[in-house]
Amino acid sequence: MHKTTLLTVGALLLAGPARTLAQTIDPNLNNEDSPFVRLIRPDRPGQTITTNMLYPGQFQLETSLSRYDRGSSTGYAGRTAWGNTLRVGFFNHIELRATQNYLLTPATRPINAEGAPAPFAGPSGFAPLNVGAKFLASTVQNARSQVVVLFDMNLRNGDASFSNKQFEPGARLLVSQQLGKRFGLEGNLGFRQQGFKAEGTKQGQYLTTLALNGPLTPNNHVGFFAETYATWQRQQGWRPGLTSGLYYRPIPGLRFDVTAAHGLTPAAGGFNIGAGLSARLGK
Numbered sequence: 023m024h025k026t027t028l029l030t031v032g033a034l035l036l037a038g039p040a041r042t043l044a045q046t047i048d049p050n051l052n053n054e055d056s057p058f059v060r061l062i063r064p065d066r067p068g069q070t071i072t073t074n075m076l077y078p079g080q081f082q083l084e085t086s087l088s089r090y091d092r093g094s095s096t097g098y099a100g101r102t103a104w105g106n107t108l109r110v111g112f113f114n115h116i117e118l119r120a121t122q123n124y125l126l127t128p129a130t131r132p133i134n135a136e137g138a139p140a141p142f143a144g145p146s147g148f149a150p151l152n153v154g155a156k157f158l159a160s161t162v163q164n165a166r167s168q169v170v171v172l173f174d175m176n177l178r179n180g181d182a183s184f185s186n187k188q189f190e191p192g193a194r195l196l197v198s199q200q201l202g203k204r205f206g207l208e209g210n211l212g213f214r215q216q217g218f219k220a221e222g223t224k225q226g227q228y229l230t231t232l233a234l235n236g237p238l239t240p241n242n243h244v245g246f247f248a249e250t251y252a253t254w255q256r257q258q259g260w261r262p263g264l265t266s267g268l269y270y271r272p273i274p275g276l277r278f279d280v281t282a283a284h285g286l287t288p289a290a291g292g293f294n295i296g297a298g299l300s301a302r303l304g305k
Contacts, residue, residue, distance in 0.1 A: 076111030
């Protein structure tokens with residue numbers, strides 16, 4: 023076969039680990055009132071995607087502004103992006119989601135020979151839309167240990183300035199372990215490629231993340247998260263980095279946060295910053 027889909031490959035690769043991890047979950051454990059579960063946890067750009075899944079009828083909107091260093095191995099290198107994610111809880115432990123990024127035109131541009139700003143030739147405007155779905159692999163939603171599988175795809179729409187647009191399928195295995203009632207470890211293991219041809223896997227990108235998050239105050243309004251991440255491609259090797267941030271949650275379904283990230287190698291890029299707002303509707 024000369025063509026295959028990453029979704030099929032991802033399902034085969036992720037089904038085994040997900041099934042094994044799911045068997046470690048106690049189905050009789052009631053964890054719904056834990057602050058780690060009850061309080062909002064976003065999937066906004068620049069953070070580890072959580073195992074949190076919305077219940078049927080719930081909506082969650084996440085918006086953020088992120089500035090990426092020129093050498094960044096994640097996001098849009100050297101650019102500022104405004105990202106919006108809509109998450110919708112569906113039946114049978116499924117969450118549907120869509121993410122739309124808008125790439126801002128740089129405020130400063132190189133000066134040409136005549137002393138005037140050179141025209142900007144890079145991509146700008148709306149980036150290709152990303153659509154996806156989370157599926158619960160554990161036996162109980164919001165248990166202390168949870169396993170979720172995420173499948174997503176970048177489409178071929180967006181502004182015409184984005185050249186060489188292709189379908190970009192991806193898959194992630196999401197794992198979380200609650201520590202006490204308020205803290206948690208969350209990790210991602212994912213892969214993304216351009217196009218559907220099997221040889222495209224040679225240019226695909228792997229992603230790993232591990233994040234610790236929890237409150238800093240007894241009332242759970244102020245908290246932190248600290249993340250280590252790494253991307254890997256055959257042509258570029260490993261590109262590790264660290265992300266840290268603070269958040270403020272005045273009510274369980276509303277959160278403001280700020281982030282800062284830095285690559286650990288020259289190839290992984292420099293300092294990146296971001297800020298976001300997340301709101302959840304429904305019970």
